Amino acid sequence: MVATEAKTEERRRPAGLRADLRAAIPDATAALVITGLIFWFLFDRVLAGSSPTLEVMPYLDPHAYWMYWLCQAFGWSALLWAWLTTMLGLIRSSDRPGWLRISPVRVERWHRTTSLTTIALMFAHAFLFFLELVRTNDNELGALGRVLSAFVEGFVPGGYPSGTGRVAILLGLLALYLAIPLGLVYYLRNRTGARLWRALHRFVIVVYVLSVWHTLLYGTNVWFEGWPRTTLWLLQIPVAVLLVLRLIAPARRGERLGGDRSPLAIARKIISLLAVVATIAVIIAVAVSGRDGGRIRDEAMGAEPVVLPWMVWVGFAVFCVAIAVAVAVVRRAERRRPERAARRSRG
Template identity: 65%
Template sequence: MVKTPVRAERHQRFDLPALRADLRAALPDATAALVITAGLFAWLYARVESGVSMTLQVMPDLADAGRYWMYWLCQAFGWTGLLWAWITVMLGLIRSSARPGWLRVQPVRIERWHRTTSLTTIGLMFAHAALFFAELVRTNEEGAGWAGRVATSFAEVFVPGVYSSGTGRIAILVGLLALYLAVPLGLAFYLRQATGSRMWRALHRFVIVVYVLSVWHTLLYGTNVWYDGVFRTTVWLLQLPVALLLLVRLLAPARSGERLRLRDASRRPGALPLAAHLAGRVAAAAFVVGLLVVAATGRDGGRTPGVAGAGLNVTQTQVWVGLAVLLVVIAAVIHRLRPAPRTPAPGPTAPTPAARPSGSGGEHGER
């Protein structure tokens, strides 16, 4: 009898060959992201050197661009990461929506672009955090010695809720949650052999939460120091096509089984799924309207030069409660869509035992 190696079966649960292939395909994509990051860094550096950066009105100590170059490189990676997050979300929404007749690109190619840009986005997010960590190690004076500075800076940058200064109390917490959720939700595709296709598709939909957290982090800690100018307005305007595509995705998904049919009673999925589908469409439509109002009025809560900014209206407790609710919802989805246990393949049929006299006490009677 030939036994299937247990290690090989476990290895197949994570699609490592597909991940390696996507990483190789992401090299041009990542190279383009690095080139754009370098351009943004040079631009930010020049703005600081010339004194026109609005950031200096909030943090005048950063006026020495040469000394704080790692901070400005961190900011450049953050902006590129947000741009790539926008690109990969747009590609994902296009791929999961009904294909319009004018779109000549094959869905397989769009899906491949979506996967490679997702991997690049995760790398940019990590580089953004790592450079901020390196900058804190260099400037942190609270720790005793090198080891103390490293430990303190690591906790402030990579442990959610530890950073306790100013806007960063919420902004860094939200950014870390986006980073830590992006890894399992973004890589769920490569676990589809273990979880099943329905499971990974359902988990991957929560990536939109990662994107929302990333935008929120930027508005709090990135564009908030740029005040309410062209940078902040650009971030808001970029959300309009995302909201519109999300609405299209909800109204006309690519998979026919996900389409909402109110008139076809025989295909109704039930009261709770129907209510969830309707709520998603209403929320997306309200988001589109809200973005239009913000873009038209320019009133988004950003700072105004010369005017003291308002305090934070969100607490860490509220963020943690929101995370707990999200994790409960994800756990419920995992429980509902968990794959059924595999039944072992039937072996060769055993020969039928010979008939025994009545009352012989045999064990092969009816059960």
């Protein structure tokens, strides 16, 4: 009886943005504590001279550039929370296993609050980088010139002019700007319709992929090496496994392999499964080989990365086309629904 009442109470709790922001306060507090610990870890490594970053940028004194290191700490905590919210989202959208005693409503609420925290951490990471650029830009530009230059380099995709950052910062900004609409579209579901918001929200996995890629392009040869980089790659395996389970046994029955027997639906699901399995194989291969698209530490710092900005923009264009197709398919299905209902009533 008590359990039933508790479940009923969970269903009655509001799921609006304001309510979720209040519910995210403990989660955000924990994220700030973790960020502080990461900042201490990074700061201590620089003081001890054991940070690989000093080999590339020996001038990054931790006291003079504390804002930069705080920016990096927020970036790592943002990636950690992105991993957490992605795992929760995949668990919620998959068929619930018998051993999982946590209700789907609670998992979904955790997913929403961690998503909000992730977006906030991502913005804090970008904003601190912008402030550091304002502080360190050439004084000859003047105050307004330093701010405008820092804004272009820190917030305009493709605006960062040099080095690995041409690709890494581009990927990070695309992740930030996609996370906001794809993550918050849930709170507009009453206007967009449930089918459209679900179709759009499925693309949010790309935000996580971009976030990991953004981190690794810098993390391979500058911020971390050895076990931290390998651990980061291996943490992607449970995400890929859950994605396979999500495709094989989704929570919604209509999305399961046997739910829609049309050739197009079956082909789409098979291709998705093969793509995820191939991704798992790539993750393992990259974790073992260390070749993830960034520059290798022993290579010259002036060498071009394997991935170039124009490649990212081409991939982003394909991604936008995929979103447009998904929206068109949903809208077409919604227009046909009244016609099918009318035919059934006539029959």
